[in-house]
Amino acid sequence: MRASDIAGTQRRAIHSRRIGMYACLILLAVISFMPFYMMIVNATRSTADIVSGFSLLPGGNLAQNFKEMQSRVDVLNAFRNSFIIAASTTVLSCYFSALTAYGFVAYDFRFKNGLFTLLLVTMMIPGQLSIIGFYKMVKGMNMLNSYWPLILPSIATAATVFFIKQYAEGAISRSAIESARIDGAGEFKIFNRIGLPVLSPAIFTMGITGFIASWNNYMMPLILLSDPKKFTLPLIIRMLNADSQDRSVGGMYLAIAVSIVPIMIVFFIFSRYIIDGVNAGGDKG
Amino acid sequence: MQQAVDRSEKVKKGKVKAVRKRRSKLNKNHYGYYFIAPFFIVFLIFGLYPILYTLYLSFTQYDGFADPTFIGTANYLRVFQDPQFYAALQNTIVMWVMGVIPQFVFAFLLSAVFSYNRIKGKGILRALYYLPRLVTAVSISALFNQFLSYPSGLINQVLMQFGWVKEPINFLSNPLFTQGSVGLIHWWMFYGNTMILVMAGMTAISSSLYEAARIDGANSWHIFWKITMPLLKPITLYVFLNSLIGGLQSFDVQQILTGGQGAPQGKLMTVVMYLYNTAFQYNNYGYSAAIAYYLFAFIALASSVVFISRLRGKGHRA
Numbered sequence: 001m002r003a004s005d006i007a008g009t010q011r012r013a014i015h016s017r018r019i020g021m022y023a024c025l026i027l028l029a030v031i032s033f034m035p036f037y038m039m040i041v042n043a044t045r046s047t048a049d050i051v052s053g054f055s056l057l058p059g060g061n062l063a064q065n066f067k068e069m070q071s072r073v074d075v076l077n078a079f080r081n082s083f084i085i086a087a088s089t090t091v092l093s094c095y096f097s098a099l100t101a102y103g104f105v106a107y108d109f110r111f112k113n114g115l116f117t118l119l120l121v122t123m124m125i126p127g128q129l130s131i132i133g134f135y136k137m138v139k140g141m142n143m144l145n146s147y148w149p150l151i152l153p154s155i156a157t158a159a160t161v162f163f164i165k166q167y168a169e170g171a172i173s174r175s176a177i178e179s180a181r182i183d184g185a186g187e188f189k190i191f192n193r194i195g196l197p198v199l200s201p202a203i204f205t206m207g208i209t210g211f212i213a214s215w216n217n218y219m220m221p222l223i224l225l226s227d228p229k230k231f232t233l234p235l236i237i238r239m240l241n242a243d244s245q246d247r248s249v250g251g252m253y254l255a256i257a258v259s260i261v262p263i264m265i266v267f268f269i270f271s272r273y274i275i276d277g278v279n280a281g282g283d284k285g
Numbered sequence: 286m287q288q289a290v291d292r293s294e295k296v297k298k299g300k301v302k303a304v305r306k307r308r309s310k311l312n313k314n315h316y317g318y319y320f321i322a323p324f325f326i327v328f329l330i331f332g333l334y335p336i337l338y339t340l341y342l343s344f345t346q347y348d349g350f351a352d353p354t355f356i357g358t359a360n361y362l363r364v365f366q367d368p369q370f371y372a373a374l375q376n377t378i379v380m381w382v383m384g385v386i387p388q389f390v391f392a393f394l395l396s397a398v399f400s401y402n403r404i405k406g407k408g409i410l411r412a413l414y415y416l417p418r419l420v421t422a423v424s425i426s427a428l429f430n431q432f433l434s435y436p437s438g439l440i441n442q443v444l445m446q447f448g449w450v451k452e453p454i455n456f457l458s459n460p461l462f463t464q465g466s467v468g469l470i471h472w473w474m475f476y477g478n479t480m481i482l483v484m485a486g487m488t489a490i491s492s493s494l495y496e497a498a499r500i501d502g503a504n505s506w507h508i509f510w511k512i513t514m515p516l517l518k519p520i521t522l523y524v525f526l527n528s529l530i531g532g533l534q535s536f537d538v539q540q541i542l543t544g545g546q547g548a549p550q551g552k553l554m555t556v557v558m559y560l561y562n563t564a565f566q567y568n569n570y571g572y573s574a575a576i577a578y579y580l581f582a583f584i585a586l587a588s589s590v591v592f593i594s595r596l597r598g599k600g601h602r603a
Contacts, residue, residue: 021398028395029413032477036416038439039428054442096323103320107313115321122328125336128534128557129581132564132574133338134331136347153331156324187316216421218537223565234423241427242544252431259424267419271412274419278478279485 036260043254050249061250069251072243075258077229078236082259085147085221085232086214089154094207097160102195104161105168106177116165123158127219135223145227150220160206163277167202168195205273212263212274233259343574353571360575369551370576373559374583376464376552380539381532383468384475388528391472392479397509400487414477422474426541429470433457457542460552467553470538479524486520487513522595526588533584536561556580 042050045059069075104116138149180190218234225231240255267274343360345353364370399407432439436453444450456462498508536557547554564573
């Protein structure tokens, strides 16, 4: 009897410990998600409502907020600008990173290891070291307010090359390449026909991560773009945030939501791939 | 007999040579250079050249309009004695520490919870913890700016509603509170990311080690400190260095939260903000470039101190 009592208490103790643990985990999830939820709620409420009190339920003022937002700055245009830059950056960085990774895996050439080490070293250089020189260089080329200086550097994305190369080492078969050669295919054709499809899972993972990184990029557009028509979403948000006169709070929340919600959707569809990409970063350590 | 073998050996060698010759026609190894060339060319133009150009500018007086004039090491000597620079460095470090401590505590606790227990809904929880990391720091800062705003921001409304305060609080005018908020925002943004990295390390630890320890009568507490933590040292070092390097360059949150001026009382001015303002508001590009190199030296020094102390620690244990 006593033994079963003790077992019962223990079970209860373990049970309540589990409940406590789940409560903490869920609370933390709420803390992580609540700001986004409040953002979406407030994006649908009128400025007067937002200022007079908080609510957990959405309101019906979305259309009005949208009008207010667009009348102050063209957020949709910024959305399009951000998308153009992020999409071009992603395509370039994926294609050329795969090309570079394939080059390192499919061929043996002199200084191969040295060059790869050099590539890894470039990953460790802090970004702030180049901004002044980058600005002066772009200014000298008369390319301020152009998207090219934001897009072209993505051809050399060392982290993406590193990730795809790790994958390529297990995935690229030299005998398949060899037989394609005997059939008379050129080297770049072999890459496009055999290399790219085989590497596509790794390219996809890095593509999502790269798209989000470019979408969120702030420092470079801030330095290079001064024409409000060319502004990306982070620059628009900065402008709205700094403008403290006659503000439509609902419109402000909506503008922030416009910059965040697409990323949330991408994340909830592809979270597995994104977290895989993060994990791969950890394997370096 | 012997000769016959020799001859057949020779024939074989000849065949091998012929094959090799044929292969060399198929040897396309030099194509490797063509494949990796775009990366290195673009890196030279958009990566290395600006870095060297910054180095050159750091030895000049340059206002963005007239040509740079060479002034030697004057900019560097000025950084050494610039109280604003040291104040910014101090702020940067204080805010990094405020964010990084809770970030690591939560990352390790959560990883341990997820690794030692079978948790239902692990995938969705992990995703939710990670989500803030993916969002632009600018948008997050603007959002928190709304939440913290005075007098009718969300946080003041909640505090008043529950009767916890009588008067709304002007959070962003209090230096300590504002620095704490930046730390909190950084914690909120990054603990999920740190957790995923630590967890990757934890799942790599063989479960037979835990089982053996359990058989020897160790409890979860002992297992965590005696097995998990020591084996996680390499990944902890990696994550810590990453956080340090990122933290010393922090810019976005502070800039948005304070409208670029580091208010209140300059306590939110970070080194990179100071660098940015020096160049793009006060048009002193040469001095700004020197600050960039000074910060780089500081980051390199801090990283190598962490790295070397880690290597030393290894030597002692071995």
